[in-house]
Amino acid sequence: MANKLKVAWFDGLNIGQTHFEQQERFFNRNIDLKTINIYSNLYGIIDLEFSQEMLLQGKIALSKISGIAQDGSIFNAPEQDLLPEPIEINYESLIDSVVVLK
Known part of the structure; x- marks a missing residue:
């Protein structure tokens, strides 16, 4: 899986740990992208x-x-x-x- 891409969940998917890790990277990237402009000067x-x-x-x-x-x-x-x-x-x-x- 490419880093930070959304996991394509579907019925019958053999779920592994990498799926959850990838989903977490996807969520973290979305949070970062949405908040970076709001909080760009807060450091x-x-x-x-x-x-x-x-x-x-x-x-x-x-x-x-x-x-x-x-x-x-x-x-x-x-x-x-x-x-x-x-x-x-x-x-x-x-x-x-x-x-x-x-």
Whole structure:
């Protein structure tokens, strides 16, 4: 089956797991297509928490982050996704600097 196409259900069909997986991909694609224009500018960080222990060691590290990416995908770390690696801080070079986390 082509990815994201509707399943052709009919009487007598020998139903397998792939049929339900394909149907779910079809539904998810329809939901995405219908909501992307409505919510195209609704993205950003919902919850953000820095690790205080790592800050004391001279590193910037997240202990929790969740939000919606610009493409609409949802991230939730550390529960479902991996946290980014800590960033080493050199205090002397950070005077009047902006730190960007990617």
